[in-house]
Amino acid sequence: MNAKKKIAYSMSAVALMALVTSCGGTEGGGDAAGGTEGEPIKIAVIPPTSGALAEFGTASREAWEYAAKEANDNGGILGRPVELVIKDTDASANTTLQAVREAVTQDGANFIGGVMTSTEHNAIAQQLEGLNALNFNSNGKDDALTGADCKPNSYRIVQSNLMDINALADSLAELPGETWAIQAVDYSTGHDAAAAFTEAAEAAGKEVVTEQFAPLNTTEFGTYITELKNSGADALFSVEYGADGVAFVNQADQFGLTDQFDTVLGFNMVSEPLFETLGDRIVGFKNNVGYDVNADNESNQSFVEGFEEEYGETPYYVHADNYLAAQTLFAGIEEAGSSETEAVREALKDLSFDSIVGEVTVRSDDNQLLRPSQIGEVVEGEDGELEFEILTTADASVTTPEASDECTM
Numbered sequence: 001m002n003a004k005k006k007i008a009y010s011m012s013a014v015a016l017m018a019l020v021t022s023c024g025g026t027e028g029g030g031d032a033a034g035g036t037e038g039e040p041i042k043i044a045v046i047p048p049t050s051g052a053l054a055e056f057g058t059a060s061r062e063a064w065e066y067a068a069k070e071a072n073d074n075g076g077i078l079g080r081p082v083e084l085v086i087k088d089t090d091a092s093a094n095t096t097l098q099a100v101r102e103a104v105t106q107d108g109a110n111f112i113g114g115v116m117t118s119t120e121h122n123a124i125a126q127q128l129e130g131l132n133a134l135n136f137n138s139n140g141k142d143d144a145l146t147g148a149d150c151k152p153n154s155y156r157i158v159q160s161n162l163m164d165i166n167a168l169a170d171s172l173a174e175l176p177g178e179t180w181a182i183q184a185v186d187y188s189t190g191h192d193a194a195a196a197f198t199e200a201a202e203a204a205g206k207e208v209v210t211e212q213f214a215p216l217n218t219t220e221f222g223t224y225i226t227e228l229k230n231s232g233a234d235a236l237f238s239v240e241y242g243a244d245g246v247a248f249v250n251q252a253d254q255f256g257l258t259d260q261f262d263t264v265l266g267f268n269m270v271s272e273p274l275f276e277t278l279g280d281r282i283v284g285f286k287n288n289v290g291y292d293v294n295a296d297n298e299s300n301q302s303f304v305e306g307f308e309e310e311y312g313e314t315p316y317y318v319h320a321d322n323y324l325a326a327q328t329l330f331a332g333i334e335e336a337g338s339s340e341t342e343a344v345r346e347a348l349k350d351l352s353f354d355s356i357v358g359e360v361t362v363r364s365d366d367n368q369l370l371r372p373s374q375i376g377e378v379v380e381g382e383d384g385e386l387e388f389e390i391l392t393t394a395d396a397s398v399t400t401p402e403a404s405d406e407c408t409m
Contacts (some may be wrong), residue, residue, distance in 0.1 A: 040083035041076075043068075043329070044103030044115040048091035052242065053116050054188040055273060059318035060114040060138065061086065066307055066319075067326035077330050078337065085109045091116050093123035100124055104131045110341050111136065113325050118142030121154065128153035132341050136325040139318070143192070146366040150407035153345065155367045164288045165193055166399040167373035168267065169200030171392040175286070176233025176262035179209045181228050183248070184239035186213035193239045193267050209233050218244055221251045228257060230231070235263040245269045246277060253281040270378060272316035275386040282378045283386070289376035291320040291357065292390050299327075300356040318344045320356060327355050328362065328369060360396075365403035370396035 045064045047057030068082045085107045087099035094125070096115060103109045115121055118140035128135055128151060136158045137145065146156050159167075168380045180201055184190035190213055198208045210231040214224055228236065233282060236258070240248040249269070258264050258281075266287040270278060293304060293314060303323060307315045315323070328348070333339050336347035349364040361370045373393050376388030 034177065034283050035216070040081045041078075041111075041333065042083050042085055042107065042109040043111045043113060044085045044087060044100065044107070044109035046087045046089050046096055046099045046103065046112065046253060047114040048116050048272040048343040048346060049088045050090050053091050056116060056139070056318050057091075057114070059316070060116070060322045062311060063315070063319040063322035064113055064326060066310055067298075067323050067330075069310070070167075070306065071330065077333050078339070080339070089115075089120075089122060093119050096120040097123050097127065100127070100133070101131065104133050110134065110339070111139065111329055113329070113346075115139065118145055121145055122149050122208070125149060125151040125154045134341060134345060136329055138321040142189075146368045146407060147404040148406040148409065150366050150404075152367070153341075154368070155325075155328065155348070155362065157328055157369045158321045158367065159290055159371065159373055161192060162196065162401055163190060163373055163396075164267065164290070165196040165200070166401070167375060167392075167394040168197065168288055169203070170394045170398050171375045172197075172200050172206065172245050173204040174392070175235070175265065177206070179207050179233045179234075180235045180237055181211060181231045181233035182208060182211040182237050182239075183224060183228060184211075184237075184242060185241070186215045190239045194237075197237050197267075214244070214248075216244065219247050221248050222255075224248075225252055225255050228252075229255065229260065235265070236261045237265050237267070238269050239267045241268045246274065248284060249278055258285075265296045272388075273318075275378070279386075280380075283380060285378045286375060286391065287388075289317075289374040289388050289390065291317040292374050292376075292388075292393075293320070294390070295357065297356070297358055299354055303356050319348045324355055324357065324360075324369075324371075327353070328360075332362075363400075363403065365409065367409070368400065368403070370400055372396055373399045 034037045044091045045061055047060040048054055049057055071077055071082045085103045087103055089099050101312050112133055112135040116139045121137050121140040124135050135154050138158050141158055141161045143162050182194045184194045192210055201208050212224055212227055231283050264285045266285055270282050270285050270287045330349040331353040332344045333405040335351055336343040349360045352359055352361040357371050363370055372393050374390045376390050378386055379389045382388040
């Protein structure tokens with residue numbers, strides 16, 4: 001790895017905002033990438049606007065809009081305004097790729113953010129060098145994106161699945177429960193998480209006594225819950241998310257399942273957007289937490305206060321990860337002294353900077369952002385609303401595996 005380059009970076013000082021637009025600009029993102037004084041820096045933001053992921057898409061867009069507003073209110077980046085090119089997608093790879101091509105070749109953007117799924121990111125990655133554009137992934141956690149499918153113009157800002165699992169494993173020895181049951185989605189994420197958890201449990205001197213997988217989009221968990229109740233386990237690790245997770249938690253509560261466990265540990269199962277839906281039944285549940293909204297560093301406090309004032313709501317991890325993507329991009333532009341694609345890519349190699357999650361580094365071996373991960377417990381806050389109380393924080397040196405040999409940059 002190259003020696004780290006460090007810069008002192010603060011979003012409140014460097015500043016963002018943008019004229020939110022979906023048209024205009026020069027053709028070909030790479031042609032005007034270097035830019036001249038006063039010329040806008042264009043960023044394509046392409047979140048889902050329909051379907052099951054639309055709520056997360058709205059959060060992604062809000063974060064980039066806030067980042068852009070903050071910058072422009074403070075004079076722009078390198079004295080140039082930030083302009084967002086907002087595109088719609090249904091989170092399918094073909095639709096998103098079409099939107100990316102249009103944003104770059106017609107609207108003049110050479111940076112991309114807000115894209116949601118790992119499948120979309122993989123499709124985009126294959127086209128980025130030809131388009132002379134950089135993509136900042138704040139949402140797609142598939143390990144292959146920084147493994148066999150890595151590309152030099154793709155950056156992952158969010159933790160990978162394995163990073164999240166390693167954070168759970170780091171705290172496993174301290175969690176109540178000696179015999180564990182695993183309930184997971186019958187999908188690659190569920191199987192990978194179950195295998196990694198089993199290995200971590202054995203290393204912690206604990207035992208997995210049962211393991212079962214439910215097909216994606218399962219609505220009736222009765223037979224699975226019966227098996228879990230009869231397993232004899234005193235702790236549960238669950239990898240059920242989205243609508244599946246809601247159905248599992250609701251039905252587990254009806255059957256009194258969770259009462260028999262000393263620990264219920266979720267992997268992406270409960271999160272802030274689901275707190276209102278799931279209610280008090282999840283108080284005491286533990287889950288991986290990618291972003292601590294209460295972190296007391298100056299950058300985070302400024303972000304939370306400003307976002308709450310702008311939108312009247314507290315940011316959660318989707319907002320934070322997309323804002324962090326903007327911090328990463330702007331740090332690269334500042335370090336490069338240019339918005340030309342190749343200059344920014346070179347500047348980002350092993351770049352360290354201060355962010356809302358503390359000091360982070362862009363690892364040049366696979367373009368993974370090295371950042372901490374937390375384990376949190378759902379509690380009732382002083383205002384009566386549910387929130388995460390952070391139990392443990394694992395440093396990136398603990399959670400991040402070595403760069404994959406399959407990744408060739």
